[in-house]
Amino acid sequence: MTKESEDTAAAWGPHDVGGRPAGPVDRSEHDTAQWEWQIDAMVRLLIQKGVLSDFAELRDGVEKLEPEDYERLSYYERWSAAVAYALVDKGLLGEDELRRRVEALRARAAAADAGAPGAGR
């Protein structure tokens, strides 16, 4: 690869994978988890309510993810990160309140996990 084409590839963004070398396709079926439906619904409702202008805005957020995050995150995790950036950018949510809520959910999940099975649900 020449220097120039490397720069171009970097400018394309992590999402522009067409034609890149890659491994075998994992064809296993995957049922959409409840939390994935919830994220999907959140995006649709935010667009419906005009909070996000359209899907292009979501994609824009996904395409701006750090390449390592793009690689590491699953599909709906990318959506989650993109919506977080968009709502914080718009000033609709503060980074601090979002961080606190994430910690609260994490603690709740850990508590439910420690109490499992049968506890708390």
Add this chain to the structure above:
Amino acid sequence: MSSDHPTDHGHHHDHDHARTFQPDLSEPVGDAALIGLALRDLLLERGVYTAEEERATIARMAGANPGNGARIVARAWTDPAFKARLLDNGTEAIKELGYDLSPLEFTVLENDERVHNVVVCTLCSCYPRALLGQSPAWYKSKNYRARIVREPRAVLAEFGVALPDSVEVRVHDSTAELRYMILPQRPAGSEDLDEAALAALVTRDSLIGTQRDLTPKDPAAH
């Protein structure tokens, strides 16, 4: 499973009992997913949207399935005039069957003995969800998106599609404004089937193009 966690979390008494919305954390989720669920939690709490709106949205999305695309295919197989309209202008033709994807453009591509079509979205995951339901995980995977445009025959072979060299492969890259669906070949031996029975032969993968041959089912076994 608690045995996966060597540290004893003890009893965590959480004092957030005023919280109205308990996210469903029945599945293990990663940090980025927790960000999404925290957003959802805050948006519901503020009334940006309601739990009822969420439920209805999920029900509508989960209700879409490849049966819709299959119905369109079966109509095209049995009604040559509809087929001509469908291939000419998919967006308008499917309105006859009650499907409206506008403002998206919808294009149907026909397979025949000489041509095999397959659909991808290299940049993200564009897919006619209203007609096919949730896209399969592999459709959204980097490996499918990267390779189907460069070595479609190799990828199709992984899906069990063996194409002779005489068959031309056309790969169609979806965009935010344009969705594709494949019109597979009607299988031999299906001459006596009615439209509903024909629709039952059509699979999701044949509508994406990662399956080429459809087989008539034994009605007795169905």
